[in-house]
Amino acid sequence: MFPVLHFALCTLHFSFYILHFTFYIFHPIPLTNLHLHIISFDVPFPANYGGVIDVFYKLRALHTAGVKIHLHCFVYHREPAAELEKYCETVKYYPRKTGLAANLGLLPYIVAGRISEDLVKNLLNDDFPILFEGLHTCGIMQDERLKGRFLVYRESNIEHHYYRHLSKAEKNPFKKLFFLAESYRLFRFQKILRHASVMLAVSKDDTNYLASRFPEQRVIYLPSFHHDNEPNILSGKGTYALYQGKLSVPENSVAAEYLISRVWDDTLPELLIAGLDPPDWLVQLGEKHKNIKIIPNPSDQAMFELIRGAHVNIMVTFQPTGLKLKLLNALYNGRFCLVNPEMVAGTTLDDLCIIGKTPSVLKDKLKHLFTMEFTESEIVHRQEVLTHHYSNDNNCRLLIESIHSR
Numbered sequence: 001m002f003p004v005l006h007f008a009l010c011t012l013h014f015s016f017y018i019l020h021f022t023f024y025i026f027h028p029i030p031l032t033n034l035h036l037h038i039i040s041f042d043v044p045f046p047a048n049y050g051g052v053i054d055v056f057y058k059l060r061a062l063h064t065a066g067v068k069i070h071l072h073c074f075v076y077h078r079e080p081a082a083e084l085e086k087y088c089e090t091v092k093y094y095p096r097k098t099g100l101a102a103n104l105g106l107l108p109y110i111v112a113g114r115i116s117e118d119l120v121k122n123l124l125n126d127d128f129p130i131l132f133e134g135l136h137t138c139g140i141m142q143d144e145r146l147k148g149r150f151l152v153y154r155e156s157n158i159e160h161h162y163y164r165h166l167s168k169a170e171k172n173p174f175k176k177l178f179f180l181a182e183s184y185r186l187f188r189f190q191k192i193l194r195h196a197s198v199m200l201a202v203s204k205d206d207t208n209y210l211a212s213r214f215p216e217q218r219v220i221y222l223p224s225f226h227h228d229n230e231p232n233i234l235s236g237k238g239t240y241a242l243y244q245g246k247l248s249v250p251e252n253s254v255a256a257e258y259l260i261s262r263v264w265d266d267t268l269p270e271l272l273i274a275g276l277d278p279p280d281w282l283v284q285l286g287e288k289h290k291n292i293k294i295i296p297n298p299s300d301q302a303m304f305e306l307i308r309g310a311h312v313n314i315m316v317t318f319q320p321t322g323l324k325l326k327l328l329n330a331l332y333n334g335r336f337c338l339v340n341p342e343m344v345a346g347t348t349l350d351d352l353c354i355i356g357k358t359p360s361v362l363k364d365k366l367k368h369l370f371t372m373e374f375t376e377s378e379i380v381h382r383q384e385v386l387t388h389h390y391s392n393d394n395n396c397r398l399l400i401e402s403i404h405s406r
Contacts, residue, residue, distance in 0.1 A: 205346030
């Protein structure tokens with residue numbers, strides 16, 4: 001009798017273990033006792049460009065998991081956002097210093113303007129962990145008053161690589177020189193990351209770089225947070241191709257110019273180029289082509305409809321840094337994604353994209369894709385891959401665990 005009872009109890013215990021494990025895998029962990037400071041380089045709402053998208057949807061995921069967030073934002077071109085109060089226990093704003101005063105000395109411009117004594121004083125009111133969003137916010141990381149605190153660095157780019165590529169893409173000689181100088185200052189400044197307790201990198205390539213540069217630090221691969229929990233894709237066919245991005249950024253405007261000048265011709269379907277603040281020269285270039293249309297400053301809903309309605313979302317970049325959030329957005333909401341190799345560098349997204357390296361190859365693949373329909377089976381495959389690697393819930397759990405394992 002006792003062996004039978006023992007077997008039954010073991011079976012019951014194992015069943016409870018399986019139920020607990022299943023819940024752990026498929027549900028975020030409510031950790032209502034965790035308080036976390038997050039220092040954001042910008043006001044992360046509206047979430048309408050790369051960096052702030054990761055910040056905002058990270059806030060939302062952490063809030064859902066029960067984390068008490070104390071958000072600190074630097075303000076310079078955006079207004080305070082009441083929306084943030086839905087997800088944070090406290091929200092504080094600090095003016096970012098800009099202009100010549102923030103550009104003198106050896107500190108990078110993006111860092112010097114975000115050093116605030118008021119911020120440090122607010123952080124000293126408790127001993128909660130502190131998450132620094134981007135190298136931009138790390139100017140106070142070596143402050144002696146924060147010694148002993150758990151400091152999390154959230155990487156979004158290897159910044160000196162990013163600024164070097166911006167210098168190559170920039171047409172204005174003065175801006176080109178500024179980007180080059182900023183790249184050098186950022187390279188020197190990155191040594192401050194030795195004070196980080198843990199680093200969270202958005203791509204595998206960036207993870208490898210940080211791990212090799214800082215072998216004594218803990219570096220974790222944690223993809224960007226984003227808007228979508230599951231794909232919302234239309235099957236069938238669309239009538240146009242779409243390139244989208246923050247067009248005021250040289251990287252994106254140069255990519256759009258490349259598509260217009262090197263890839264597109266009159267034999268191809270319509271190309272829509274949509275994004276924030278396109279430069280005048282790009283608008284004028286687009287106007288020379290009857291099958292190219294520039295759409296400046298679309299609303300979030302309009303951009304969503306453009307991505308979803310396109311037959312092909314075409315994305316090229318010339319700097320393989322970070323994780324391109326517009327690529328994730330297109331994969332979750334759009335049909336075919338045609339990219340160059342740099343766009344998927346350091347990601348696990350190659351299998352979901354069609355890749356072309358040269359203008360002629362991109363052109364040939366475009367023509368072929370417009371003869372095809374996007375099928376339901378392709379939508380299912382997208383869901384499987386994206387849920388495995390880019391789930392906000394899973395990445396939120398990993399972030400929380402990285403703090404609790406200190």
